[in-house]
Amino acid sequence: MQNLEVISVNLWNILISLANLVILFWAVKKFLFKPVRKILAERESEINRDYEQAEQAKLSARADEKAWHEQMEDAKAQADSILQDATEHARRRESSILAKAQDEAESIMQNARVEAELERKKAADDIRREIVEVSGLLTEKLLNREMNTEDHRSMIDSFISEIDGGGADE
Numbered sequence: 461m462q463n464l465e466v467i468s469v470n471l472w473n474i475l476i477s478l479a480n481l482v483i484l485f486w487a488v489k490k491f492l493f494k495p496v497r498k499i500l501a502e503r504e505s506e507i508n509r510d511y512e513q514a515e516q517a518k519l520s521a522r523a524d525e526k527a528w529h530e531q532m533e534d535a536k537a538q539a540d541s542i543l544q545d546a547t548e549h550a551r552r553r554e555s556s557i558l559a560k561a562q563d564e565a566e567s568i569m570q571n572a573r574v575e576a577e578l579e580r581k582k583a584a585d586d587i588r589r590e591i592v593e594v595s596g597l598l599t600e601k602l603l604n605r606e607m608n609t610e611d612h613r614s615m616i617d618s619f620i621s622e623i624d625g626g627g628a629d630e
Contacts, residue, residue: 588623592616 596612 588620591623592619595619 595615599615
């Protein structure tokens with residue numbers, strides 16, 4: 461029976477051990493689990509906040525990227541518009557310069573024609589005068605006399621009319 465005393469169950473030892481276990485459980489729960497859970501909850505909320513901020517930053521970056529692309533498209537459209545305007549302006553300027561040059565060339569050609577016509581008339585008048593003078597001298601020598609003004613004038617008029625009539629046939 462001695463062996464059984466060693467294995468005996470002491471109710472007071474069990475109750476004290478159970479009380480120690482409950483007190484230990486309560487102490488661990490109050491002083492360890494609650495603060496640890498609180499710290500874990502704080503970290504979880506901080507991590508969730510970081511995730512939300514990252515998501516907001518991602519959405520903001522996408523919005524900024526979209527806005528940037530739109531601005532780039534607008535800038536390209538503006539550049540194309542400026543290029544088209546500049547090209548159109550250059551074409552108008554080119555046609556204006558060409559028209560002005562054409563007008564100046566026509567004016568120069570018209571002036572040259574007028575001057576040539578005047579020179580031709582002047583040369584024809586000079587030739588007529590010389591012919592009249594030569595014919596007057598020849599006539600005077602032929603007639604061996606001096607002509608009066610009336611005779612001279614009638615001869616010149618007939619000669620000029622012959623020249624004008626001959627020039628019209630050409």
